Amino acid sequence: MAAAERMVVIGGDATGMSAAAQARRLKEPGELEIVAFERGRFSSYSACGIPYWVSGAVPERDELIARSPEEHRSRGIDLRMRTEAVELDVDGQRVRVREQEGTEQWVGYDQLVLATGAVPVRPPLPGIDAEGVYGVQTLDDGQELLDGLERGVEAAGGGSGRRRAVVVGAGYIGVEMAEAFVQRGYEVTVLEKAEQPMSTLDPDMGKLVHEAMCSLGIETVLGAAVTEVLTDNQGRARAVATQDAEYPADVVVLGLGVRPATALAREAGLPLGESGGLLTDLSMRVRGQENIWSGGDCVEVLNLVSGRPQHVPLGTHANKHGQIIGANIGGSYATFPGVVGTAVSKVCDLEIARTGLLEAQATAVGLRFASVVIESTTRAGYYPGTRPIHVKMLAEHRSGRLLGVQIVGRENAGKRVDIAAVALHAGMTVEQMTALDLGYAPPFSPVWDPVLVAARKAAAAVRTH
Missing domain, CATH: 3.50.50.60 (FAD/NAD(P)-binding domain)
Structure with a gap:
């Protein structure tokens, strides 16, 4: 009897685990061994729901988790948590992974799925890595933010005083996090370097958003390029500085968007587009590769209206990509034609x-x-x-x-x-x-x-x- 083919998945969220689950539906363990690596603590969760968890609208973190690591394992997927892929050897068809305690090993693959997602944009500014400054992309990020807020309340003696949040960036992440802090009772300031919020809208429509945000009590400062995060004598963020002013902050959230997490792919020489996202064909196979697939926030997709490739980090596409990849690895056939940018x-x-x-x-x-x-x-x-x-x-x-x-x-x-x-x-x-x-x-x-x-x-x- 022939040995089972091995499918290795890097990334345990939407694309990666959708691909693994779909492939498992189509092939039995004796035909296909599935090993997945996730560097974080959570699998198959809704990153889009994080602002609503932070706000309290979603009361429990676990409500955002669609399927736990244990559930994946019970379905024949060897999901290994707190394990990061650190090197990809394309010619040797193997991946070097590092466990939390530092142990490393090479794992071979017959089929590889790169579902590494995206990372928050974090500009190299003084104080940007200080305590109290948060990017919000993963469930681990959200937990770190909430833990930090709790520590801040305790340090303030129960949280009865004035609390101030500064959100840097007025895109989707920025406005959603601004709402989250309004719901938590914070005074919120949003700093946006452009002349209107929401660069995903035309300026005349962005102006409507600006007017509405101000009417909601959210101080929205436009044309405000951040130059520094100021810290106290304990190294914690206390204010955000622009060229013109300083804005006091008990917490700072970066809402500057995300970029594809493709360092592993870049170092392996895989093809990347202008945004840094991986380039794939219609079947979500990485261009020029027979057995490497990719989808989700780490790829570029075709915009069907403009005819141009585009980085569109949305959970809707990520789940579809995973289904398509899993179907193709599992012996079926599926394609992803593109998006219209909704x-x-x-x-x-x-x-x-x-x-x-x-x-x-x-x-x-x-x-x-x-x-x-x-x-x-x-x-x-x-x-x-x-x-x-x-x-x-x-x-x-x-x-x-x-x-x-x-x-x-x-x-x-x-x-x-x-x-x-x-x-x-x-x-x-x-x-x-x-x-x-x-x-x-x-x-x-x-x-x-x-x-x-x-x-x-x-x-x-x-x-x-």
């Missing part, structure tokens, strides 16, 4: 969403377009609880093809972006969108849904060009 978030009761291209992205790839903005309401205007919503839509000149949508509004605004995401996948024009048969009742929408109002205005705009 994302949704919120800060307190403000919902923020986008899909497709921004104006700058459309211009960068040579597209000519019309852009329109409409203001409407989330429900029929006369229905109790209706809230304002702004929708921006981009459409290509002449063809009228939908290029992108951005939404900023209150309750029930954000998920409307899914209408546009489906339209983008289908290659619809804005004229075609105006005929969409969407659900209507006064508690849910005006008779003309705001997305369709924007489509009508965009259709008229492209007809005049």
Whole structure:
């Protein structure tokens, strides 16, 4: 009887364990041995839920864990925790791993899955590594942050005094962490070096987010490039400095985005894109390799609207990548065609969403377009609880093809972006969108849904060009 093929997985979260689980469904242990390495303490968890755990909306850490290491092992996956991959030998088909206590060994593979994720951007500034400064990407990061907050409360004698949080960066991570600290009763300052928050939106839509954040009591300082984290005589963060001012802080959170964690791949000579993410084919196989696969936050994917590769670190894609990799290793067949760039978030009761291209992205790839903005309401205007919503839509000149949508509004605004995401996948024009048969009742929408109002205005705009 032939020896079992060995699948080695580096990374025990969404992509890695989805790949392992899917491959195990398709092949028995006698056919495929699966060994996975995770350098942290947790497996298969929702990193997207960390801000809501920090805020207290999710009361228990374990509610974010979909499957524990013990559960994976019971299903025939040899998952080894607190074990880091430190070197990859592509020619020898082996990985050198280091356990927590420092013991190292080489592990051979027949199939390798690189699911190393992403790491928070941490600029080389004075004081950036001080106690009280946190990046929030993994469950371990979230636990470290909460443990640090608890120590701070104890040091302050129970936490009855004023508590101040400074969030550096006003992207998705930044605004979600700002909300988390508002919910915890902190005075929150957000420092953003750009002229508007949310660089994932066009400036006019980002301005709406800025106005809303200020109205929520979140001091949002724009054009504020951080120069230093100031520390006290015990080496703990006490303030964040910009060129113009200092902002006192009991805790500092970095919300500057993430970059692909691909140092291992880079040192092994595997192909990387402009963002530093691994390059793969449609089957999620690393380009130029027969038996190395990758997915999740450490890869670049194709943007179906622009036709350009892009780093899109989202759990939705990571889980899909894992399913595809596992299917292919398990003897089936699956592909990942690309993304349209859909994302949704919120800060307190403000919902923020986008899909497709921004104006700058459309211009960068040579597209000519019309852009329109409409203001409407989330429900029929006369229905109790209706809230304002702004929708921006981009459409290509002449063809009228939908290029992108951005939404900023209150309750029930954000998920409307899914209408546009489906339209983008289908290659619809804005004229075609105006005929969409969407659900209507006064508690849910005006008779003309705001997305369709924007489509009508965009259709008229492209007809005049």
